[in-house]
Amino acid sequence: MKVISIFLALINFLAGVLLILSCISSNDTPAWIAWKTGMGGMGVAFGILTFKDSARPVSQRKMILYGLILVTVGVSILAYGIHWSVVSGDPKNTVMVVGGSFFLHGFTSALGMAGD
Numbered sequence: 001m002k003v004i005s006i007f008l009a010l011i012n013f014l015a016g017v018l019l020i021l022s023c024i025s026s027n028d029t030p031a032w033i034a035w036k037t038g039m040g041g042m043g044v045a046f047g048i049l050t051f052k053d054s055a056r057p058v059s060q061r062k063m064i065l066y067g068l069i070l071v072t073v074g075v076s077i078l079a080y081g082i083h084w085s086v087v088s089g090d091p092k093n094t095v096m097v098v099g100g101s102f103f104l105h106g107f108t109s110a111l112g113m114a115g116d
Contacts, residue, residue: 004104004108005050005105005108005109006050006051008101008104008105008108008109009046009047009050009051009105009109010047010051011101011105012043012044012046012047012101012102012105013043013044013047013048013051015040015043015097015098015101016039016040016041016042016043016044016047017040017043017044018040019036019037019039019040019043019098020036020037020040020041020044022036023036023037023040039077039098042073042102043098043102046066046070046102046105046106049063049066050063050105050109063109064110066106066109067105067106067107067109067110068106068110069106070102070103070105070106070107070109071102071103071106071107071110072106073099073102073106074099074100074101074102074103074104074105074106075099075103076099077098077099077102078096078099078100078103080099081096081099082096
């Protein structure tokens, strides 16, 4: 599970960077830009923490807490994506992919830490 968590950390890190870069020349509303920047920042931060944990162990309590935060945020992002699709009729696939990736990263990270 730890290998899957490290791979998903890389994916979340890259997705976070792309989300932040997509806000540079965006014509979206400020709330949407802030939301994408925040999610990108979370992806970058948790990706770095997971890589740091694989190189030199971080406190197990912190990593399990970070994993649970990612699971919670991932589920809420997925719910928001489904709500957005139902209300507006315009599915935001990026929201669904980011939410699912955060959920899986947190889930595998928490399970990987439980095995140590």
